[in-house]
Amino acid sequence: QQQVKQSPQSLIVQKGGIPIINCAYENTAFDYFPWYQQFPGKGPALLIAIRPDVSEKKEGRFTISFNKSAKQFSLHIMDSQPGDSATYFCAASPFSLSDMRFGAGTRLTVKP
Amino acid sequence: NAGVTQTPKFRVLKTGQSMTLLCAQDMNHEYMYWYRQDPGMGLRLIHYSVGEGTTAKGEVPDGYNVSRLKKQNFLLGLESAAPSQTSVYFCASSSTPGGNYVDTEAFFGQGTRLTVV
Numbered sequence: 001q002q003q004v005k006q007s008p009q010s011l012i013v014q015k016g017g018i019p020i021i022n023c024a025y026e027n028t029a030f031d032y033f034p035w036y037q038q039f040p041g042k043g044p045a046l047l048i049a050i051r052p053d054v055s056e057k058k059e060g061r062f063t064i065s066f067n068k069s070a071k072q073f074s075l076h077i078m079d080s081q082p083g084d085s086a087t088y089f090c091a092a093s094p095f096s097l098s099d100m101r102f103g104a105g106t107r108l109t110v111k112p
Numbered sequence: 113n114a115g116v117t118q119t120p121k122f123r124v125l126k127t128g129q130s131m132t133l134l135c136a137q138d139m140n141h142e143y144m145y146w147y148r149q150d151p152g153m154g155l156r157l158i159h160y161s162v163g164e165g166t167t168a169k170g171e172v173p174d175g176y177n178v179s180r181l182k183k184q185n186f187l188l189g190l191e192s193a194a195p196s197q198t199s200v201y202f203c204a205s206s207s208t209p210g211g212n213y214v215d216t217e218a219f220f221g222q223g224t225r226l227t228v229v
Contacts, residue, residue, distance in 0.1 A: 034217075043204075049217075098162075104154045105154055
Protein backbone atom coordinates (compact mmCIF):
# COMPACT_ATOMS: atom_id res chain seq x y z
CA GLN A 1 0.00 0.00 0.00
CA GLN A 2 1.09 3.56 -0.57
CA GLN A 3 2.88 4.74 2.56
CA VAL A 4 2.77 8.37 1.44
CA LYS A 5 -0.52 9.62 0.04
CA GLN A 6 -0.37 12.72 -2.14
CA SER A 7 -3.17 14.93 -3.42
CA PRO A 8 -4.34 16.27 -5.75
CA GLN A 9 -3.20 14.27 -8.79
CA SER A 10 -3.30 17.39 -10.94
CA LEU A 11 -3.68 21.08 -10.32
CA ILE A 12 -4.19 24.06 -12.59
CA VAL A 13 -3.71 27.62 -11.34
CA GLN A 14 -3.34 31.04 -12.88
CA LYS A 15 -0.03 32.89 -12.77
CA GLY A 16 0.37 34.49 -9.36
CA GLY A 17 -1.84 31.92 -7.64
CA ILE A 18 -0.77 29.80 -4.67
CA PRO A 19 -0.99 26.09 -5.45
CA ILE A 20 -1.00 23.79 -2.43
CA ILE A 21 -0.08 20.12 -2.60
CA ASN A 22 -0.78 17.88 0.36
CA CYS A 23 0.80 14.68 1.61
CA ALA A 24 -0.03 12.34 4.47
CA TYR A 25 2.00 9.51 5.95
CA GLU A 26 1.48 6.70 8.46
CA ASN A 27 4.94 5.60 9.53
CA THR A 28 6.03 7.59 12.60
CA ALA A 29 9.62 6.51 11.94
CA PHE A 30 9.79 8.92 8.99
CA ASP A 31 11.98 11.87 9.92
CA TYR A 32 12.95 13.48 6.63
CA PHE A 33 10.37 14.93 4.26
CA PRO A 34 11.64 16.19 0.89
CA TRP A 35 9.79 17.56 -2.08
CA TYR A 36 11.09 16.82 -5.57
CA GLN A 37 10.33 18.76 -8.75
CA GLN A 38 10.37 16.96 -12.09
CA PHE A 39 10.18 18.58 -15.53
CA PRO A 40 9.14 16.50 -18.56
CA GLY A 41 11.97 14.30 -19.77
CA LYS A 42 14.12 15.04 -16.72
CA GLY A 43 14.86 13.29 -13.47
CA PRO A 44 13.45 14.53 -10.16
CA ALA A 45 15.44 17.23 -8.42
CA LEU A 46 15.32 18.12 -4.75
CA LEU A 47 13.31 21.31 -4.24
CA ILE A 48 13.02 21.69 -0.48
CA ALA A 49 13.03 19.40 2.54
CA ILE A 50 11.99 19.54 6.18
CA ARG A 51 12.60 17.59 9.35
CA PRO A 52 9.89 17.10 11.99
CA ASP A 53 11.48 19.39 14.57
CA VAL A 54 10.13 22.46 12.73
CA SER A 55 6.60 23.27 11.54
CA GLU A 56 7.51 25.39 8.54
CA LYS A 57 10.41 25.95 6.16
CA LYS A 58 10.68 28.57 3.42
CA GLU A 59 13.09 28.70 0.50
CA GLY A 60 12.30 31.52 -1.89
CA ARG A 61 8.73 31.11 -3.13
CA PHE A 62 8.44 27.54 -1.82
CA THR A 63 7.18 26.72 1.68
CA ILE A 64 6.71 23.40 3.44
CA SER A 65 4.18 23.27 6.25
CA PHE A 66 4.50 20.30 8.58
CA ASN A 67 1.96 18.99 11.09
CA LYS A 68 3.55 16.20 13.09
CA SER A 69 0.47 15.31 15.13
CA ALA A 70 -1.68 14.96 12.01
CA LYS A 71 1.15 13.27 10.08
CA GLN A 72 0.64 15.65 7.20
CA PHE A 73 2.83 18.04 5.27
CA SER A 74 2.20 20.34 2.35
CA LEU A 75 3.98 22.39 -0.28
CA HIS A 76 2.90 25.96 -1.03
CA ILE A 77 4.20 27.87 -4.05
CA MET A 78 3.84 31.62 -3.66
CA ASP A 79 3.36 33.84 -6.72
CA SER A 80 3.41 30.82 -9.03
CA GLN A 81 4.91 31.22 -12.50
CA PRO A 82 4.46 29.28 -15.76
CA GLY A 83 8.03 28.02 -15.25
CA ASP A 84 6.82 26.22 -12.10
CA SER A 85 4.73 23.90 -14.28
CA ALA A 86 6.08 20.45 -13.44
CA THR A 87 5.28 17.29 -11.52
CA TYR A 88 5.89 17.51 -7.79
CA PHE A 89 6.58 14.51 -5.60
CA CYS A 90 6.54 14.44 -1.84
CA ALA A 91 8.56 11.80 -0.08
CA ALA A 92 9.25 10.56 3.42
CA SER A 93 12.26 8.74 4.75
CA PRO A 94 13.29 7.18 8.04
CA PHE A 95 16.97 6.90 8.90
CA SER A 96 18.00 5.60 5.50
CA LEU A 97 17.36 7.02 2.03
CA SER A 98 17.00 3.42 0.86
CA ASP A 99 13.71 3.33 2.77
CA MET A 100 12.40 6.58 1.30
CA ARG A 101 8.83 6.36 0.05
CA PHE A 102 7.39 8.67 -2.60
CA GLY A 103 3.92 10.02 -3.15
CA ALA A 104 2.22 9.40 -6.49
CA GLY A 105 2.97 12.91 -7.77
CA THR A 106 1.00 16.06 -8.63
CA ARG A 107 1.09 17.53 -12.10
CA LEU A 108 0.97 21.31 -11.71
CA THR A 109 0.11 23.62 -14.58
CA VAL A 110 0.47 27.38 -14.11
CA LYS A 111 -1.36 29.29 -16.83
CA PRO A 112 -0.01 32.65 -18.00
CA ASN B 113 30.17 18.29 -14.11
CA ALA B 114 27.78 15.68 -15.56
CA GLY B 115 26.28 14.42 -12.25
CA VAL B 116 24.33 11.21 -12.86
CA THR B 117 24.24 9.89 -16.43
CA GLN B 118 22.03 7.04 -17.61
CA THR B 119 22.47 4.99 -20.77
CA PRO B 120 20.41 4.41 -22.90
CA LYS B 121 17.66 7.03 -22.77
CA PHE B 122 15.11 4.94 -24.67
CA ARG B 123 14.81 1.24 -25.43
CA VAL B 124 12.19 -1.13 -26.80
CA LEU B 125 12.56 -4.81 -25.91
CA LYS B 126 10.67 -7.91 -26.91
CA THR B 127 9.35 -10.13 -24.15
CA GLY B 128 12.07 -12.49 -22.99
CA GLN B 129 14.99 -10.36 -24.18
CA SER B 130 17.65 -9.17 -21.79
CA MET B 131 19.34 -5.83 -21.38
CA THR B 132 21.52 -3.81 -19.04
CA LEU B 133 20.99 -0.20 -18.02
CA LEU B 134 24.09 1.73 -17.09
CA CYS B 135 24.29 4.47 -14.48
CA ALA B 136 27.44 6.52 -14.03
CA GLN B 137 28.05 9.25 -11.46
CA ASP B 138 31.03 11.57 -11.21
CA MET B 139 30.37 12.96 -7.72
CA ASN B 140 32.30 10.22 -5.86
CA HIS B 141 29.11 9.17 -4.08
CA GLU B 142 29.09 5.97 -2.05
CA TYR B 143 25.35 5.34 -2.31
CA MET B 144 23.51 4.55 -5.51
CA TYR B 145 19.91 3.59 -6.23
CA TRP B 146 17.73 2.28 -9.03
CA TYR B 147 14.05 3.33 -9.12
CA ARG B 148 11.18 2.70 -11.46
CA GLN B 149 8.50 5.30 -12.06
CA ASP B 150 5.01 4.26 -13.09
CA PRO B 151 1.93 6.47 -13.53
CA GLY B 152 0.08 6.97 -10.26
CA MET B 153 2.76 5.09 -8.30
CA GLY B 154 5.51 7.59 -7.71
CA LEU B 155 9.03 6.20 -7.59
CA ARG B 156 9.73 2.77 -6.16
CA LEU B 157 13.16 1.51 -5.21
CA ILE B 158 14.35 -1.59 -7.06
CA HIS B 159 17.87 -2.13 -5.71
CA TYR B 160 20.51 -0.01 -4.07
CA SER B 161 24.17 -0.06 -3.17
CA VAL B 162 26.01 1.33 -0.16
CA GLY B 163 29.43 1.09 -1.76
CA GLU B 164 31.59 -0.60 -4.38
CA GLY B 165 30.97 -4.33 -4.45
CA THR B 166 27.73 -4.16 -2.43
CA THR B 167 24.09 -4.42 -3.48
CA ALA B 168 20.80 -4.80 -1.63
CA LYS B 169 17.14 -5.30 -2.49
CA GLY B 170 14.67 -2.46 -2.43
CA GLU B 171 10.90 -2.39 -2.49
CA VAL B 172 10.36 -4.07 -5.90
CA PRO B 173 13.45 -6.20 -6.74
CA ASP B 174 11.85 -9.16 -8.53
CA GLY B 175 12.96 -9.61 -12.14
CA TYR B 176 16.00 -7.37 -11.79
CA ASN B 177 19.65 -7.83 -10.91
CA VAL B 178 22.32 -5.24 -10.20
CA SER B 179 26.07 -4.96 -9.94
CA ARG B 180 28.46 -2.31 -8.58
CA LEU B 181 31.92 -3.37 -9.70
CA LYS B 182 33.19 0.20 -9.74
CA LYS B 183 32.26 2.98 -7.34
CA GLN B 184 31.09 5.28 -10.11
CA ASN B 185 28.92 2.74 -11.97
CA PHE B 186 25.73 0.93 -11.03
CA LEU B 187 24.25 -1.50 -13.54
CA LEU B 188 20.65 -2.71 -13.66
CA GLY B 189 19.94 -5.91 -15.56
CA LEU B 190 16.76 -7.47 -16.85
CA GLU B 191 17.43 -11.14 -17.64
CA SER B 192 14.07 -11.91 -19.27
CA ALA B 193 12.02 -8.80 -19.88
CA ALA B 194 8.26 -8.83 -19.27
CA PRO B 195 5.61 -6.28 -20.29
CA SER B 196 5.14 -5.48 -16.57
CA GLN B 197 8.65 -4.04 -16.64
CA THR B 198 7.60 -1.30 -19.05
CA SER B 199 8.46 1.80 -17.07
CA VAL B 200 10.75 4.78 -16.73
CA TYR B 201 13.88 3.85 -14.79
CA PHE B 202 15.83 6.37 -12.76
CA CYS B 203 19.22 6.03 -11.19
CA ALA B 204 20.19 8.19 -8.24
CA SER B 205 23.19 8.69 -6.00
CA SER B 206 23.88 10.30 -2.64
CA SER B 207 26.92 11.12 -0.55
CA THR B 208 25.26 10.03 2.68
CA PRO B 209 22.85 7.23 3.55
CA GLY B 210 20.28 9.75 4.81
CA GLY B 211 19.04 10.05 8.35
CA ASN B 212 20.50 12.79 10.49
CA TYR B 213 23.22 13.81 8.05
CA VAL B 214 23.00 17.46 7.07
CA ASP B 215 23.66 16.69 3.43
CA THR B 216 20.79 14.34 2.64
CA GLU B 217 20.01 14.63 -1.03
CA ALA B 218 19.57 12.08 -3.77
CA PHE B 219 20.71 13.25 -7.23
CA PHE B 220 18.80 11.69 -10.11
CA GLY B 221 19.72 10.91 -13.70
CA GLN B 222 17.48 11.82 -16.63
CA GLY B 223 15.85 8.42 -16.84
CA THR B 224 15.54 5.51 -19.27
CA ARG B 225 12.18 4.90 -20.89
CA LEU B 226 11.84 1.14 -21.43
CA THR B 227 9.02 -0.46 -23.34
CA VAL B 228 8.61 -4.24 -23.37
CA VAL B 229 6.36 -5.54 -26.12
